[in-house]
Amino acid sequence: MTVIWTQDGIVDNDPWTSERTEDAPKLLPLAEALEHAQDNAPFGVVLQPADDVRTLAPILDRVAIVALTFPAFSDGRAFSQGMLLRERLGYQGEMRAIGTVLLDQVPLMLRTGFDSFEVDHAPTIKRLVEKRLPGIDLHYQPAGDQTNAGPGYSWRRTAILNG
Numbered sequence: 001m002t003v004i005w006t007q008d009g010i011v012d013n014d015p016w017t018s019e020r021t022e023d024a025p026k027l028l029p030l031a032e033a034l035e036h037a038q039d040n041a042p043f044g045v046v047l048q049p050a051d052d053v054r055t056l057a058p059i060l061d062r063v064a065i066v067a068l069t070f071p072a073f074s075d076g077r078a079f080s081q082g083m084l085l086r087e088r089l090g091y092q093g094e095m096r097a098i099g100t101v102l103l104d105q106v107p108l109m110l111r112t113g114f115d116s117f118e119v120d121h122a123p124t125i126k127r128l129v130e131k132r133l134p135g136i137d138l139h140y141q142p143a144g145d146q147t148n149a150g151p152g153y154s155w156r157r158t159a160i161l162n163g
Contacts, residue, residue, distance in 0.1 A: 002120040004096075005128045011116065016044050016065050016096070027067060030055060037062060046098070049077035053084045060091055067118070070099040079112050086113040103127050107134055 004011040015025050026043045028036060033045040037059040044065035047053060056063065066085060068078035078097065085091040097109050098118040106117060106128070119125050127133070 001122075001125070002118060003125055003128075005117045005119055005125075006115060007110070009131075010129060014116075016067070016094075025064065027065070033063070034059065044094075047078070047081055049075055049081075051081070053081045053089065056085075057089055060085075060089055060093075063091075063093060065094040065096060066091065067096040067098045068114075070097055070101060070105070073100050073102055073105070075100075079108065082109075082112040082114060104134060 004014040004016075016027050025041065026036070027046055028043055029046055030048070030051045033043060034055065036043060042064045043062075044067060045056060045063055046067045046069065047056075048069050049071060056066070068081050070076075070078050078099075082095055085095060094115045095113055096116040096118060097105075097114050100121075101109075101117050101119045101124065102121055103124040106124075109117065117128075119128065
């Protein structure tokens with residue numbers, strides 16, 4: 001069973017499914033999204049870990065949702081893609097984590113700016129439904145969710161980004 005989860009809970013009848021149906025809005029691979037960017041129909045983009053998010057810059061204002069793929073627990077490239085989308089490209093639309101989404105990563109994904117999560121791991125679904133997320137007590141870097149940083153070295157990164 002696969003569910004879509006947000007901080008508001010499980011989403012019923014999510015229009016952005018991986019399966020394409022005739023009446024559902026399209027969630028397209030990067031190359032196909034670039035080709036259909038002039039269409040009037042709403043569309044979303046699925047990015048693979050090796051895709052360059054900067055390629056989306058010219059059409060980002062027309063993209064309703066960006067789904068970033070986590071192919072394995074140990075592959076964190078989508079975290080970097082998410083931060084680039086939020087911080088450098090100023091993307092304000094929905095950002096979804098798909099693929100291998102496990103409970104331990106969800107708080108970090110939220111801090112990176114993810115809004116929704118496609119989850120098929122039963123223990124993770126159970127904990128999300130129960131709203132039992134693991135916490136992050138200290139933050140050493142700024143984040144996409146604008147959580148207050150704890151004591152640490154966040155000034156270094158902020159100075160580099162703003163300097």
